[in-house]
Amino acid sequence: MAARVRLLELQLLVLPALLGIVGLLTIYLSRTGSTRWSWSDIWVSLVFMGMVLGTSVWLSLIGFGGDQVLFPLVAMLSGLGLLLSQRLQPVLQQDAGWATLAQRQLVYLILSFGLLWGTITFLRRLDWLRRYKYTAAVLGLALTAVTMLFGVEIQGARLWLDLGVVTVQPGELVKVLLVVFLAAYLDDYRDLIATGYRLGPVTIPPLPYLLPMLVMWGLSVLAVVLQRDLGNALLLFGIFLAMLYMATGRIAYVVAGLLTFAAAVYVALHLFGHVMVRIQVWLNPWSQPLHAGFQPIQADYAFAHGHIFGTGLGFGFPQFVPLVASDYALAALGEELGLLGTTAVLGLYVLLVARGTLIALRARGSFVRLLAAGLTVVLGLQTLIILGGNVRLLPLTGITLPFISAGGSSLLTNFLIIALLLKASERSTEPR
């Protein structure tokens, strides 16, 4: 294929580039009272900007014909995440890391970009993934089991595997594996599952074909119980329901699924104390202001302090919110960029989801469509669950804010999703 300049993408990338520079200068301004900077500080941003522009140029060079809006959105969000880590780094007391917060985030970003390039280069056809649907399912189950058995517990949830040098969160990858499996499986048995068996006037759901998915559902509930992780269970189950609905178009599955999930949550609520505590702290953090309620109370203060325009990057006090870089990234942005900043971030995610849906609608092949739609749901739903937790629309959960939260596993997985979505958009008609 001939090289073709991805002009729209390059134009859109001007914004993230400006964000990086202006944001960093603001941070200097707040810290030292002047905008003088030194190369040793700014290189992190420059490396990131180089990677972003390099990626775009590289995509042009290999004649990649996929979507041109998705990547600038991701660059904007991950640039914001890098900026946040640069801003938080001086005020957070780091616990024994192998580098500073910003440097680590940069390394994760470099690896993520590598993953993006690799996926786009080496994954010729997405259809190829369909052949490995059971591999994906088994791998997903194995990862979950290994985490449950050998995982280390951080903040009450057993989601991490300690690999010596780094701790990784296999749960992040499990989401993608689940989508691959579901997309392939549902696409194969779509018609059967949609219609069911007819017995006279009654339609019986095709239980044998639903069984694998019921197993997945059971595992997600089990995850709530064993991993103490409400967020990921909600996410896995949401993905499951959404994909079932998107494959069959039958609302009855959604209703039945929601009812059983509600019943399961109700039982979990009464059987397991920690779930109850989560709910209580969500509804009234002031009932335990020094313990479980401390974090949401401090986050509320941060949001309230931000008001409409925010204090400006570097001028707020996001460090008062415990675990602000991972759990409460939105609170830090809310304090320093204000309501305008947080709504803008929400807007970026909405655009990302809308773009993902558009890619799915335009994609060729029913498996690829379902895969793209499922991956979009992963991004949208995960963002919604963590943001809902941050603004107390939902109970707080420990899952990450895609692209912005500090953390490598999450970043790598989300870049993998973006790579798959870009790949899915490749053969669609070029958007204008």
Next chain:
Amino acid sequence: MSWFVRSAALVAATSIVVYGVATIEERTDPRWLVLLVIVGLLWGISLWPATVRQARTVDRAMIHVTAVIGIGFLLVATQLIRAQALDRERIQSRVVSTGTEVVADPRRQVLAQESQRGRILARDGTVIAETRVGEDGRSRRVYPFGPAAYLAGYYSPALYGAANVELAYDGALSGRTEVRRLREWIDGILNRPTPGYDVVLTIDPELQSQADRLLGGRAGAVVLLDARTGAVLAMASAPAFDPNTLSVGTRATPEELEAARAYWASLQQSNDGRLVLRATQGRYPPGSTFKTVTLAAALESGVANLDKVYRDEGAFTVDSRVIVEQNRPDPNRVSYSLLEGYGYSLNVVFAQLGLELGAGRLTEAAQRFGFGESIPFDLPVAPSVVSVDTGYLANPAGLAETSFGQGELLVTPLQMALVAAAVVNGGEQPVPFLVDRIQTPSGEIVEQHRPRAWRRAMSPETAVQIEQAMRWSVEHGYARGAQIPSAVVGGKTGTAEVGDRPPHAWFIGFAGREEPQYVVAVVVENAGSGTEVALPIGRALLELALGR
């Protein structure tokens, strides 16, 4: 879905959000969450994508899922708007203390430290509290005017929060007031710290110093009011604390913190209530000063007038309780008018009067003076009570004891000053106030206190008669020591028995050039007779006030 249904759903959703924001304070109140679910459904109706009928099921389903996620984001945005704009001040001002620790927005402390906290000034501009920035760039809260320092309270964001005026007017001092001015509003939007306002007290520094000196470190309190307006000209309380050591900011050095902790510990250990502002929070048996209230009850109800004659033979038995009279001016005289009974402070006379009145009328009269209520004031006031136990007055002995100021009566010095104020103010009590105005650092007035009446304690006629009785007490009775040349003076002493320890000395009184202008209430704990200990303090203050 039709255009009409869509618009109706949108209007309904908007109204519900407005209603919910207006009536439900908490963002996680279950009622609000239920409303949000309804709003989400209505948004679903109004924004449901009009997918073409011919479109494939799968396409429609994808769009539906995206729409649901989109509505989820709208709900997140709604919560954000509440947290960052609508509920902002409610969230920021929320504070909870759990015994040892206080959870509050730490930004307030840091910003208050950075922005200049307002000063606390006396009525003539004397600085009682101000923030000074040292050579090292750190700001410190200092209280240069000792006699009123504890009245200002302390400001210790790093350790002990705040007290008294520093606490009650924290909003104004740190630049947040109820009065929203355009500048403040813009500052709020742009997140600029507003400079703190100055709080100007009604305190007259000379009178305050004198009151403090007269107490001379003895436990007790003095309250001097302008009888007409209720302005507090002096409010002394001893023993007190030195706020300079306690007031440590968030950038205090370890030595300063240590000194504050040590001082705090010593305050706790001394166990003499140094952190309690006795003038408003101290409750004492009032002794004979309460006869003023009993007299008001008698005159108001018509049970007796000043000329009514009572027998006093030196002792009086009620319900096998013997009340011994030690106050008769002449042991051979056994009949006294009520006026003389008041002026000579005859317990036997007032015991009989109390029994004539009955518990109901006595309690009612006291309530009209504000007993049982918190006096509206710039600082918290402990309510004064006629009896701790509601059944106490049903017992005749208890009623008799209460009538002359013993029993279970517990009063604050501020309450007794207001009793005197009602007497000289035609029966009406003013709302006492300590803060005259709030002003900008350049002197522009933001808020000005307007004197207003609190409650009518008695009729003007009764007030005139009690004023006469108090003047008679100074001219002929046991308050003779309170006389001031060429001034109108009235008063009532009290010596409140407190078990085995020496009695509390009390004095309430008024003075003026042509008509009464100032009222005073003095209590000195366990110090002896009211005439010998409390009266000279009250007289000296009244005289000094008249000279100003």
